[in-house]
Structures are given as structure tokens and as C-alpha cells.
Amino acid sequence: MFQPATERQISYITALQTRAGIPAGVPTSLTTSEASALIQKLKGEVTPVAFTTPAPLVAEGVYRRSADGAMFRVQTSRDSGNRYAKLLLVGGGWGYEKGAIYTLKADERLSVAELSAWGLTTGVCAICGKLLSTAESVARGIGPVCASRY
Ligand SMILES: [Zn+2]
Numbered sequence: 001m002f003q004p005a006t007e008r009q010i011s012y013i014t015a016l017q018t019r020a021g022i023p024a025g026v027p028t029s030l031t032t033s034e035a036s037a038l039i040q041k042l043k044g045e046v047t048p049v050a051f052t053t054p055a056p057l058v059a060e061g062v063y064r065r066s067a068d069g070a071m072f073r074v075q076t077s078r079d080s081g082n083r084y085a086k087l088l089l090v091g092g093g094w095g096y097e098k099g100a101i102y103t104l105k106a107d108e109r110l111s112v113a114e115l116s117a118w119g120l121t122t123g124v125c126a127i128c129g130k131l132l133s134t135a136e137s138v139a140r141g142i143g144p145v146c147a148s149r150y
Pocket of ligand 1: 127146147
């Protein structure tokens with residue numbers, strides 16, 4: 001006895017065909033068992049949508065983005081607990097760049113020696129963004145408070 005494919009099977013087949021990128025269409029002579037066999041076959045052709053997990057955020061510290069040399073300090077907000085990056089301005093102080101933390105890579109994190117070298121050329125403490133004022137700080141490239149902490 002001929003058992004035609006159900007409405008549900010037909011709409012499911014059409015949906016799978018569309019997702020698999022093949023022209024949708026179901027022969028009217030399709031039986032229930034043929035329809036379920038076709039569904040199994042189509043399921044194998046539909047590639048599941050890949051889940052893209054966001055890359056983990058970089059650790060706290062000072063980073064120099066290799067693409068443009070921009071300096072960022074990565075820190076965690078005490079209020080929200082969110083980690084973010086603020087842009088270190090060459091003249092001292094901080095700027096803002098939307099989504100900057102997502103542009104930084106772990107290997108762009110600077111060591112104390114690199115921070116010191118940056119401070120020596122710019123006269124700004126790379127950790128707190130303040131201008132180096134004392135002769136000792138200028139010679140070290142890092143401000144006194146940051147030197148004791150970092
Ligand atoms: Zn400092």
C-alpha cells in the first residue's frame with residue numbers, strides 16, 4: 001500500500017535541501033519510508049554551523065600592538081569585572097579606542113625591560129601614563145610607584 005510522505009517530512013526535506021544548497025523539491029510519489037531515508041541522507045550533507053568561540057582576552061599588562069605601535073594598558077574594571085585596554089598617549093595620559101582589547105595578542109605584552117626602554121625614549125611611564133618627573137625615574141624609564149609594583 002502506498003503511503004505518501006507526510007507534510008512534515010516534505011517541509012523538513014525542503015528545509016534541509018535549502019540548507020544544503022541544493023534545489024528544493026520533493027517528488028509527489030515519495031513514500032514515507034523513502035522520505036525518511038532521504039532525510040537521513042540530507043542530514044549528512046548539511047554541515048553544522050561552526051560555533052566560533054571568542055578568543056580569550058589577553059592578561060593584564062602593557063602591550064605594544066605590532067600593527068601600528070600603539071601602546072595599551074590592559075586592566076580589569078573594579079566595578080564590572082570586565083577586562084579592557086586603554087590607549088596610552090605618547091604625551092602622557094590615556095585615550096580610548098573601542099574594542100582595543102580584541103586587537104591585542106599575548107606576545108605583544110611588554111616586559112619590564114621593554115617598558116623601561118619605551119619610557120626612556122618617550123619620557124612617559126608606560127604603566128601609569130604619567131610623565132616621568134624625577135631624574136631617577138627618567139633614567140629608569142619607569143615612575144617610582146610603578147617600579148616598586150611592577
Ligand atoms: Zn608609572
